[in-house]
Amino acid sequence: MDIGVYDDYEDYEEVEFIAKSDKRYIVLVIYDIVDNKKRNRMVKCLERYGVRVQKSAFEAYLSKKKYEQLMKDASRIIDKETDSLRIYLLANNTSVRSWGIGDKHIEDVIIF
């Protein structure tokens, strides 16, 4: 049923990230990787730390140690000449709105 021009826009989920502890980090990892093998290796790497929210985006909720390990592990996988890796350390009260299909979300796994 078409209920108006704004119905699609209004059909979103909203989540606010609030870390339960000062010692935990909320992290978003996004990447562009040209080579299929390296890209698969990145997926396998990031699955150990967090949850996949898009094809090349993962969210994770980590201790400082794990956060640092993630940066080391992930940065070694990419080809610095052709690929890009960006790791956002999200501050408390960051929020996200999402439309369309969703993979598992971090909030399904971690209770903040």
Place this chain on the structure above:
Amino acid sequence: MDIGVYDDYEDYEEVEFIAKSDKRYIVLVIYDIVDNKKRNRMVKCLERYGVRVQKSAFEAYLSKKKYEQLMKDASRIIDKETDSLRIYLLANNTSVRSWGIGDKHIEDVIIF
């Protein structure tokens, strides 16, 4: 010159986002879009608001009005059955580390 096992890891840029004004929003948009035409339309849409930091990731620094308009414009482009759109409203003091190639960064365009 190979100076050790950590040299790749250490070779990153780090940026901290700090909005100059309470009235401005720092936004990260990421998407997975199956259809090429829709994906191109998304790129054209987001280029009007911010800067491309990866193939399917844009950062923008916006007024509330523009932020709301961006959400409306972008959410209408995707196919809700097959695609995903996530718009992060980044809190102050969010930081990002990046490795590898970089497109233009938001900090090249906006002086915070």
